[in-house]
Amino acid sequence: xxxxxxxxxxxxxxxxxxxxxxxxxIAFAVLISGAAVLVGEISIDIERLVVVNLxxxxxxxxxxxxxxxxxxxxxxxxxxxxxxxxxxxxPVRRWEFVVGKFLGLTGTLVVNTFFMAIGVxxxxxxxxxxxxxxxxxxxxxxxxxxxxxLIVCALSxxxxxxxxxxxxxxxxxxxxxxxxxxxxxxxxxxxxxGFTGAVATAIAYVVPNFSAFxxxxxxxxxxxxxxxxxxxxxxYALLYSAMAISGAVLIFQRRNLx
Amino acid sequence: xxxxxxxxxxxxxxxxISLAGGVLILSAIDRLKIRTxxxxxxxxxxxxxxxxxxxxxxxxxxxxxxxxxxxxxxxxHHSGTRDFRLLAPLLQVTTELDPNMMPPYQFGANFLGPPPxxxxxxxxxxxxxxxxxxxxxxxxxxxxxxLGFLYFTEFKDYAKAADAFTRGAQVPITNGFMPILxxxxxxxxxxFDTARMLWYxxxxxxxxxxxRQNAVDHLLALRxxxxxxxxxxxxxxxxxxxxxxPSTIADLExxxxxxxxxxxxxxxxxKLMPDGRIEVQYPTSIPYITxxxxxxxxxxxxxxxx
Numbered sequence: 001x002x003x004x005x006x007x008x009x010x011x012x013x014x015x016x017x018x019x020x021x022x023x024x025x026i027a028f029a030v031l032i033s034g035a036a037v038l039v040g041e042i043s044i045d046i047e048r049l050v051v052v053n054l055x056x057x058x059x060x061x062x063x064x065x066x067x068x069x070x071x072x073x074x075x076x077x078x079x080x081x082x083x084x085x086x087x088x089x090x091p092v093r094r095w096e097f098v099v100g101k102f103l104g105l106t107g108t109l110v111v112n113t114f115f116m117a118i119g120v121x122x123x124x125x126x127x128x129x130x131x132x133x134x135x136x137x138x139x140x141x142x143x144x145x146x147x148x149x150l151i152v153c154a155l156s157x158x159x160x161x162x163x164x165x166x167x168x169x170x171x172x173x174x175x176x177x178x179x180x181x182x183x184x185x186x187x188x189x190x191x192x193x194g195f196t197g198a199v200a201t202a203i204a205y206v207v208p209n210f211s212a213f214x215x216x217x218x219x220x221x222x223x224x225x226x227x228x229x230x231x232x233x234x235x236y237a238l239l240y241s242a243m244a245i246s247g248a249v250l251i252f253q254r255r256n257l258x
Numbered sequence: 259x260x261x262x263x264x265x266x267x268x269x270x271x272x273x274x275i276s277l278a279g280g281v282l283i284l285s286a287i288d289r290l291k292i293r294t295x296x297x298x299x300x301x302x303x304x305x306x307x308x309x310x311x312x313x314x315x316x317x318x319x320x321x322x323x324x325x326x327x328x329x330x331x332x333x334x335h336h337s338g339t340r341d342f343r344l345l346a347p348l349l350q351v352t353t354e355l356d357p358n359m360m361p362p363y364q365f366g367a368n369f370l371g372p373p374p375x376x377x378x379x380x381x382x383x384x385x386x387x388x389x390x391x392x393x394x395x396x397x398x399x400x401x402x403x404x405l406g407f408l409y410f411t412e413f414k415d416y417a418k419a420a421d422a423f424t425r426g427a428q429v430p431i432t433n434g435f436m437p438i439l440x441x442x443x444x445x446x447x448x449x450f451d452t453a454r455m456l457w458y459x460x461x462x463x464x465x466x467x468x469x470r471q472n473a474v475d476h477l478l479a480l481r482x483x484x485x486x487x488x489x490x491x492x493x494x495x496x497x498x499x500x501x502x503x504p505s506t507i508a509d510l511e512x513x514x515x516x517x518x519x520x521x522x523x524x525x526x527x528x529k530l531m532p533d534g535r536i537e538v539q540y541p542t543s544i545p546y547i548t549x550x551x552x553x554x555x556x557x558x559x560x561x562x563x564x
Contacts, residue, residue: 095265184322186288187329205281212287228290236283243276249269253262 004092005100012104013111016070021108024062025115031058032116032123047127052138052220055120060145060216062116063109064176067149070108071156072168074101075252095249102157102245109149117142134222140230141219147237148213152176154244155208161248161255179210208240305354320356327352327362328468331369335376342378346370349387357394360401361466363387367404368460368469371412376546381412399433400463402426406439407456419443435459450484478523479546482538485520486549489528489536492516503534522550 016022035054078084087097120138125131155175159168178185182204189200212233215225309316327348334342349370352362369377370384388405395401406422409415420443427436435455442452454477461473489507492515496504500513507530510516519527526539528550538550542558551557 093261093265095269184326188325191325191329191332205284206277209284209287212284226290229287232283232287232290236280236287239276239279239283243273243280246269246273246276250266250273253266253269 002096004096005103008087008092008097008100009103009107012074012101013107016105016108019070021066021070022112022115024066025112025119028058028062028116029119032119033126035123048124049220051120051123051127052141053216055116055123056138056141056145056216056219059113059116059120059142060148060214063113063145063149064152066112067105067109067152068156068169068172068176071105071153072160072165072172074105074157075160076165094252098157098161098249098252099245102153102241102248105153105157106150109153110146113142113146113149132222137215137219137222137225140225141215143230144213144215144233147233148210150237150241151179151208151210151244154241154248158244158248158251161251175207176210179208180214181211182207182209183211209236212236305351308351308355316355320352320359323348323352323355324359324362327365331365332468338375340374342369342374342380345378346380346383346387350383350390353387353390357391360391360395360398361464363391363401364404364464364469365466367408368472371408381408384408384412397429397431399426399429399431399436402429403433403436403439403459403463406443407460410443410453410456416443433459433463450480454480475545478544479548482522482544482547483549485522485528486536486538489516489520490534493530493534493536497534503532504530506530 032051032055035051075084078087084097088094092100117139120142121131121135124135124138152172156168156172159171163171185200185207186204189197189204192200212229215229218225308319327345330348331342331345334345346366349362349366353359366384366387370387371377371379371381373379385405385408388401388408391398391401392405402422402425406419406426409419409422413419420440423436423440423443426432427440439452439455439459442449442455457473457476457480461470461477464470464473489510492510493504496510496513496515504510504513507516507519507527510530511519521527522538522544524540524543529537529539531537536550537552538544538547541547541551541555545558548557
């Protein structure tokens with residue numbers, strides 16, 4: 001990797017850690033251990049289900065919130081503190097800055113998710129007393145959640161390249177909600193015709209399809225995930241992130257930073 | 259080319275390629291999910307819980323559930339399954355979230371009652387749905403019409419159908435067909451004309467494409483059933499008069515029993531069988547027909563015949 005991108009990424013990660021982002025892990029640990037103890041007391045035969053559902057949902061939501069709230073400030077904070085001028089006056093190109101920020105943020109989320117995943121598996125071990133073969137699908141579900149974060153990070157960075165932090169947060173969150181209902185949106189597009197159908201289809205394919213990444217319920221039930229879906233989701237996340245980051249680069253290249 | 263320009267060109271190219279690639283991959287995911295999707299599930303059936311979760315935006319949620327109900331029925335029907343177990347709860351949740359939304363009641367009357375594969379085979383659920391609708395919309399003639407229609411088509415209870423049509427005829431704003439339907443139920447319930455009038459009213463009073471198509475299919479099937487019944491009667495008359503069965507339809511025409519060659523809705527002439535029965539040429543292309551079928555063949559399914 002370009003070493004300048006690596007420096008920007010590493011500093012972004014370090015800054016996120018300094019901003020006590022990883023403190024959310026404490027809240028997560030309390031929640032998941034509390035849930036594990038509680039479901040052991042009150043649930044009958046669905047302990048595993050509750051732990052996986054709750055654990056993965058919280059991993060996903062915490063990650064999305066972190067991705068949005070850090071992502072939207074990545075550019076604006078640098079401008080506000082005037083550190084951006086120092087960075088760009090060094091031999092760091094604008095596109096390298098954007099790509100580095102993206103990689104730094106996704107790195108933060110990967111580390112965060114890794115620790116949360118350990119928490120989920122410890123809670124699983126606590127309630128089920130052993131690991132099962134079906135637990136491998138929980139890992140796949142976690143992988144899909146990380147792919148989801150890639151897109152959310154890219155989107156928040158894209159919006160923050162031209163908008164204020166509050167508006168960027170709103171736009172990204174709105175797209176996250178719409179993308180989570182993408183399957184319904186495409187279903188709606190399928191049953192409409194003519195101009196409305198064309199517009200609905202276009203929107204349905206342009207908004208990010210987060211619903212394909214959500215296999216939490218299948219993982220909780222131990223249902224197998226097809227290898228093709230893993231491949232397609234990986235490609236889709238990489239392509240969508242590349243698209244959003246390219247958009248961010250194009251806008252950032254033209255942006256007047258004075 | 260300057261460095262900035264080069265970056266712009268590369269970024270634009272990446273953007274466009276990613277967009278195109280993303281759409282292609284998404285289509286592939288869609289196909290994969292259709293093939294591998296697990297059993298559809300309705301996670302929340304409690305309207306009370308849903309009301310709380312949607313922070314009072316029940317109208318919007320009802321719209322979403324209604325869309326989901328239509329999609330669910332369409333997908334299950336298209337895939338040829340006989341399992342429509344979620345249709346009733348989806349319609350129930352929709353109407354409980356918005357009791358004044360009319361299309362779900364009509365949809366329920368048309369597709370909850372008929373036996374699979376053309377419906378969910380739950381006439382009792384359909385009736386409960388319509389009674390719930392009438393309770394909340396006592397002045398809407400359509401609900402009485404749908405209830406009468408359900409009594410007629412699924413329960414063959416013509417007295418109750420007549421009662422429902424009569425009640426529907428008495429609401430302040432009603433449809434001119436209602437008193438006629440009520441009267442016909444009392445005297446001519448089993449006749450083709452009565453059924454035809456019902457399906458025609460259904461066709462006329464809805465904008466929902468699936469329901470309209472269903473009505474058209476039933477009207478065409480009624481035409482075939484009536485044609486076949488009449489032709490078989492004519493064949494028997496011919497036999498009584500000549501002492502033998504006609505060998506072709508043209509024999510009937512030559513003997514003056516019919517005028518012209520009768521055709522089915524696909525413009526294909528009816529076939530006269532050696533035993534005097536009448537059959538349609540391509541029975542699977544006309545859904546819902548009960549007559550004119552080869553011996554042992556079941557009534558064809560809508561949307562899957564070709």
